[in-house]
Amino acid sequence: MSRKNLPTREAILTAAWKMLEASPHKAVRVGDIAKEAGISRQALYLHYPTRAELLIATARYIDEVKNIDERLAASRAATGINRLDAFIEAWGGYIPEIYGIGRAFMAMMDTDEAARAAWGDRMQAVRHGCAAAIRALKEAGALNPDYSETAATDILWTLLSVRNWEQLTIDCGWSQADYVEGTKRLARAALLQPSGRKD
Amino acid sequence: MSRKNLPTREAILTAAWKMLEASPHKAVRVGDIAKEAGISRQALYLHYPTRAELLIATARYIDEVKNIDERLAASRAATGINRLDAFIEAWGGYIPEIYGIGRAFMAMMDTDEAARAAWGDRMQAVRHGCAAAIRALKEAGALNPDYSETAATDILWTLLSVRNWEQLTIDCGWSQADYVEGTKRLARAALLQPSGRKD
DNA sequence: TGTCAACTTTACACAGTGTCAAGAAGGAGA
DNA sequence: TCTCCTTCTTGACACTGTGTAAAGTTGACA
Numbered sequence: 001m002s003r004k005n006l007p008t009r010e011a012i013l014t015a016a017w018k019m020l021e022a023s024p025h026k027a028v029r030v031g032d033i034a035k036e037a038g039i040s041r042q043a044l045y046l047h048y049p050t051r052a053e054l055l056i057a058t059a060r061y062i063d064e065v066k067n068i069d070e071r072l073a074a075s076r077a078a079t080g081i082n083r084l085d086a087f088i089e090a091w092g093g094y095i096p097e098i099y100g101i102g103r104a105f106m107a108m109m110d111t112d113e114a115a116r117a118a119w120g121d122r123m124q125a126v127r128h129g130c131a132a133a134i135r136a137l138k139e140a141g142a143l144n145p146d147y148s149e150t151a152a153t154d155i156l157w158t159l160l161s162v163r164n165w166e167q168l169t170i171d172c173g174w175s176q177a178d179y180v181e182g183t184k185r186l187a188r189a190a191l192l193q194p195s196g197r198k199d
Numbered sequence: 200m201s202r203k204n205l206p207t208r209e210a211i212l213t214a215a216w217k218m219l220e221a222s223p224h225k226a227v228r229v230g231d232i233a234k235e236a237g238i239s240r241q242a243l244y245l246h247y248p249t250r251a252e253l254l255i256a257t258a259r260y261i262d263e264v265k266n267i268d269e270r271l272a273a274s275r276a277a278t279g280i281n282r283l284d285a286f287i288e289a290w291g292g293y294i295p296e297i298y299g300i301g302r303a304f305m306a307m308m309d310t311d312e313a314a315r316a317a318w319g320d321r322m323q324a325v326r327h328g329c330a331a332a333i334r335a336l337k338e339a340g341a342l343n344p345d346y347s348e349t350a351a352t353d354i355l356w357t358l359l360s361v362r363n364w365e366q367l368t369i370d371c372g373w374s375q376a377d378y379v380e381g382t383k384r385l386a387r388a389a390l391l392q393p394s395g396r397k398d
Numbered sequence: 399t400g401t402c403a404a405c406t407t408t409a410c411a412c413a414g415t416g417t418c419a420a421g422a423a424g425g426a427g428a
Numbered sequence: 429t430c431t432c433c434t435t436c437t438t439g440a441c442a443c444t445g446t447g448t449a450a451a452g453t454t455g456a457c458a
Contacts, residue, residue, distance in 0.1 A: 008404080027310055029445065042448095043405050051446070107309045110302070111226055146384070154371040155385065163362040172353040185345070186354065189388045207435085228414065242436050244416070399458100406453070415443085422437070428430085 009047055011037045013061040016054060020100035028104065030054065052114040059101050059122070066097050072129055080140030081192065085184050087133040088160065091126060092180045095165045102162050123157075130156040137191065144193050152191055159187055208246055210236045212260040215253060219299035227303065229253065251313040258300050258321070265296055271328055279339030280391065284383050286332040287359065290325060291379045294364045301361050322356075329355040336390065343392050351390050358386055 015037035019028045030051055034044040048054035063069070071090050078086035095102075105122075108115035131153045137143040143152060158164070160183065168174045174182065214236035218227045229250055233243040247253035262268070274282070274289035294301075304321075307314035330352045336342040342351060357363070359382065367373045373381065 025309070025315075027445090030447090031445080040406055042407080045447070046404075049447080103309070107306070110224070110306045116224075151381070154367060154373070155381070158363055158366050158371070161362065161366060163360065163366075164357055167357045167360060167362075168353060172357070174353070182350070182354070186389050190385050226414090229416090230414080239437055240415095241417095241438080245435075248416080250415070401458085402456090404454085407451090409449085411448075412446085414445100417442075418440085420438090423435085425434090426432085428432100 008037075008039065008043070009057075010061075011039070012044055012047060012054070013058050016058040017062060017101070020058070020104050023100075027107065050114070052108065052112050052118070055101060055104055055108070055115060056118045059098070059105070059118070062098060062101060066094070068094055075129075076132065078136075080136060081142050081188075083133050083136040084156075084187055084191070087129055088184050088187060089180055091129060091160055092165070092183055093176075095162055096169075096176060099162065099166070106162070126160065127153065127157045130160065134191070142192055144191050147191065155190055156187055159183060159190070207236075207238065207242070208256075209260075210238070211243055211246060211253070212257050215257040216261060216300070219257070219303050222299075226306065249313070251307065251311050251317070254300060254303055254307070254314060255317045258297070258304070258317070261297060261300060265293070267293055274328075275331065277335075279335060280341050280387075282332050282335040283355075283386055283390070286328055287383050287386060288379055290328060290359055291364070291382055292375075294361055295368075295375060298361065298365070305361070325359065326352065326356045329359065333390070341391055343390050346390065354389055355386055358382060358389070 012033065016028075016033045019033050019036055030044060031041045033054070034041040037044065044054070048057060071094065072087075075083070075086035075090035102119075105115055105119040109119055131149070134143065134149050134152045134156060137152075138149055143149070147155070164183075165179060168179050168182065169176065211232065215227075215232045218232050218235055229243060230240045232253070233240040236243065243253070247256060270289050270293065271286075274285040277285035301318075304314055304318040308318055330348070333342065333348050333351045333355060336351070337348055342348070346354070363382075364378060367378050367381065368375065
């Protein structure tokens with residue numbers, strides 16, 4: 001089923017991507033995306049039978065184009081304390097690139113089971129990255145002994161949520177650089193051993 | 200316009216409150232609330248002409264019943280470092296009580312201007328509480344000198360977001376006590392002068 | 399020439415919000 | 429008692445957006 005009609009599918013996905021990025025305060029409709037892609041709404045439904053499946057395919061497409069796997073994998077090369085910074089830079093730098101579609105997913109989560117599951121999966125993948133970074137800290141003896149690995153992972157994962165990025169950059173007006181620096185500082189203050197902190 | 204028909208209005212608001220609290224993963228419809236209140240959907244529209252106005256009235260009603268103003272005001276009595284803990288306890292303890300309606304507002308923000316404005320106002324009020332707590336820290340000489348008052352307020356406000364409460368308690372399974380303790384610890388680690396920390 | 403896949407146009411079902419109009423029920427005052 | 433007024437009810441309908449269905453067009457390919 002997969003390798004058919006790549007040009008149209010790609011037109012749909014880039015249109016979806018563009019619309020989602022460009023619409024801060026209004027929901028993007030399936031018809032809008034079809035129009036942007038230059039096809040009829042029904043042609044779009046031929047390729048993606050529900051809005052949720054369209055969003056899921058779009059998210060995968062963005063991941064592929066933006067090379068998320070490689071970027072996160074690269075952050076795994078760092079060791080010990082540096083690993084924390086590297087992961088925050090990698091994921092924190094990716095958030096603005098998926099914020100458009102992330103908004104669409106988060107808005108849809110309340111009513112659509114498929115969307116909830118898909119977004120949940122993505123967030124679990126981020127959590128695994130957090131867990132790996134925490135494990136690296138622990139192995140370097142740098143983890144704050146107040147926290148279990150799980151609790152530390154929970155905290156890092158929460159600090160790195162898309163919603164926190166949204167609040168700090170959009171609501172508070174922080175620049176992306178402010179956000180990354182601020183989050184790194186926050187994570188270090190919370191998670192490193194008091195003796196091992198360098199703030 | 201205001202003092203008419205209190206019994207019906209109160210029935211509507213308590214019905215809305217109950218429905219919003221009881222529905223974790225499905226949107227509450229105006230008709231559901233009317234049925235729960237024992238009146239027709241149209242009678243409800245007679246009192247609250249839009250869904251947003253109904254939610255706003257419900258939020259105000261909950262505030263009144265739960266005495267939010269007094270509870271937050273009480274936290275203002277604490278001074279210096281204790282003020283931070285007191286505010287986190289007060290607001291952090293209030294979040295679960297408004298989570299149901301908060302979810303409804305947050306879901307509606309993307310499409311409804313009135314809902315966005317109303318929820319934004321509430322969050323700004325919380326931000327003022329954060330700012331006051333930060334100012335108290337600063338005046339006690341306890342604020343981490345790395346942060347301006349504004350930056351520190353941004354951070355505390357973000358730590359105390361409803362979304363963070365949601366992620367830690369619902370997604371990560373923290374108890375309410377875990378949440379309050381964890382957030383206090385996090386806020387102290389981030390915001391207090393390194394020399395003044397007691398973690 | 400015939401067939402097939404992709405696409406178009408048009409129409410409709412469904413859910414939820416909000417509007418409109420006609421009327422029932424009951425209390426207040428003449 | 430009659431009338432007025434408010435509150436509520438019933439039923440119908442407009443509008444938006446998602447998703448389904450069906451019939452027709454177009455171009456490639458054999």
